[in-house]
Amino acid sequence: MNDDVVALLNSTAPEFFVLLQQLLVNNIILCIARLTDKPTTGRRENLTLSRLVLELSDNQKYSELRTRLNEKYERIEKMSGPIRLYRHKLLAHADRAVCLKTNTNLGEEISIKFIRELLKQIADFLNTFDYEFTNATTDYADLIRRYRDVTNDFIAYLRKNVVKGC
Numbered sequence: 001m002n003d004d005v006v007a008l009l010n011s012t013a014p015e016f017f018v019l020l021q022q023l024l025v026n027n028i029i030l031c032i033a034r035l036t037d038k039p040t041t042g043r044r045e046n047l048t049l050s051r052l053v054l055e056l057s058d059n060q061k062y063s064e065l066r067t068r069l070n071e072k073y074e075r076i077e078k079m080s081g082p083i084r085l086y087r088h089k090l091l092a093h094a095d096r097a098v099c100l101k102t103n104t105n106l107g108e109e110i111s112i113k114f115i116r117e118l119l120k121q122i123a124d125f126l127n128t129f130d131y132e133f134t135n136a137t138t139d140y141a142d143l144i145r146r147y148r149d150v151t152n153d154f155i156a157y158l159r160k161n162v163v164k165g166c
Contacts, residue, residue, distance in 0.1 A: 005155055012158050026091055028115060033087035035122060036080040049073050049122070052129055065132050072125045079118050082109050 009017040039051040053073055056066040086107040089095040098104055123140040131137055 008155065008158055008162060012162055025112075025115070028119075029083050029087055029110070030091060032080055032083050032115070032118060032122070033092075036077055036084060049076060049125055062132070065129070068128055069125060072121065072128060076118070076121050076125060079121060082107065082114075083118070086110060 034046075035049050037046050037048045037050075039046055039048055039054045045051065050073055053066060053069045056062040056069070089098045090107070119140070123138070126140075127137040
């Protein structure tokens with residue numbers, strides 16, 4: 001987001017847009033953490049990326065796919081470590097030591113750039129899995145591009161009305 005748009009949002013409703021950004025980032029973090037959870041929690045099965053790999057392990061027909069997915073998943077799991085830690089210590093639970101610490105650096109390495117790269121890795125994993133069964137892939141980036149028009153319209157509306165003083 002460019003500085004001009006940030007200045008516009010800050011001049012319009014700074015508290016609202018900061019809160020909205022925090023909520024969206026936290027939701028993305030929770031979703032990534034759920035996707036990278038273990039395949040089971042106690043006796044309950046989780047619908048996760050590792051569950052997809054596990055489900056392929058009984059079938060020799062998909063051994064090559066399982067190997068490729070497992071490599072991709074290991075990279076995702078390693079990358080998602082800071083996300084999962086942040087979820088466990090702050091978002092989903094209130095870890096006493098972390099919450100009472102005056103200056104915590106937990107989550108500092110989780111930038112928008114980092115989240116985008118991790119989401120690209122997850123999209124690659126899902127497309128590898130999906131292609132095996134459908135011979136098709138999903139352009140996940142296109143899902144984001146579709147909302148740019150709405151976002152641009154909203155920014156244009158704010159520019160027009162903030163300048164007028166409405």
